[in-house]
Amino acid sequence: MNRKQNDLKFFRYNLIENESTLVLNDKNETWVDAYDFFGSPGLFNIDVLNSDEIIWISERDGFKHIYRSRPDGQFINQITRGKWEVNGINAIDEENQIIYFSGKKESEIENHIYSVRFNGSKLKRLTSERGSHSANFSPTNNFFIDSYSSFTIPYKTVLRNSNGNSKRMLAETDRAQFDEYGFTYPRIINLFTDDGARLNAMITLPHNFNSMEQYPVILYNYGGPGSQMVSNRWGAGNHTLHQYFAQRGFIIFSFDNRGTGGRGKAFKDMAYGDYGKYMVKDHIDAAKYLQSLPYVDGDSIGVWGWSGGGYLTNMCMTLASDYFKAGVSIAPNVDPLLYDTIWTERYMGLVEENPEGYKNASVLTHVDKAQGYLLQIHGTADDNVHHQHSIHLAKAYAEHGKEMEMFLYPNGDHGMSNNNFLTSEYKADGWKNRKHLYQKMVSFFMEHLSNEK
16 A cells, blocks of 8 residues: 555465565555455455455445456456445355345445345345344354344344344343433434535434424534444434433434545545545534524534544534534544544645645634634543644634633543553543543533523
8 A cells, every 4th residue: 555545456475486466456546445455353355265266345436346356356347336335245155156245235324234146146135124234154154143223223133044034033132221211212314515415414302302492402423534423223323322411401413424434435535635624514504404493492502522523523613613602522633734644644645745635624723713612621641642632722722812621631541541451440440531521521511502501
């Protein structure tokens, strides 16, 4: 992979001859998701079969699909195709020439398990229940364990045969324990931007909702390149935490802005070069949509997020501060020049080739536009997003005469746990910090957004 991460080469190396041969080359004008070649737990995205054929995944036709090549790299065929995405390969039955994979063929917000022949024929969906499914196949590929859930159905684990037929329920979560607390559940809506882009969104209404009343809104999001918040699964959008707010008269809203994943390469590439551009544009349109709803208090819209979501919060509280009254930013990436090159350069290109993009994507550039109430939280031992991000932001706020609150967790890592794995207090301190953080967030939003005060 080159430094710009848009030219990925896969080689075959001959130990005897001490020479390498280029087998596959995947290029893109923006970036190539290299991790798709090496997969994640339970999935693999490139495999050399016993027959020496190569099964691999690429976005070369605009959507993530499965391809088949000869050992010398000569193309054989594209196995899956269409305006939908393959998530990953679960298993390969080489003898019967069948691939089992997960994907989003029927819906961008659901994940199902499928089978397909090597030649691309007999594509079959193996899971029928609405929601998000993950599969773990047996060594013989005759069976798989399917774990699935949806917005309203907590996790179930089912044993299925290779045709998708249910053989045994292995585990099932009783939803009654959540209903006893009066949980309300998200529903899907479509959000349209001023220039006509369709975005997937989900809204959770307060307990004892009355359409004749007006409620404050907490917008929770991440919004980073290739991410996906709106997914039909149990707990999507930090659902359990947000029930606390729903019980206190808040509406919870999340959506996937342009540049996020699950909808093809062109949609995702809108984050390239300035990952904050469409993030801010779309959050302004989301705020306008919320203000148009008769049951929303348009003057009481807040936003919060963690890590990339913290960055999003800071951008909303500067460039979109006319629409957001209060924000809680946790462990945020404030300036791309301060963050990991492998992540930043993938989506921004090289600094010397894109100075304006880096400048525009930095929160520090826009602090002069800050309004409203901001709570900034960081751990001083965060080895993912170093707490210098929040320190730089505090300095910029002071220099521009702007107000913000900040709280630091000493020795807290990116999740606010005590960053000392050698101590027995590590886990306990982590839960103490998290509880303290949530209490601060609740108090902050109750003070600045809630009618209860």
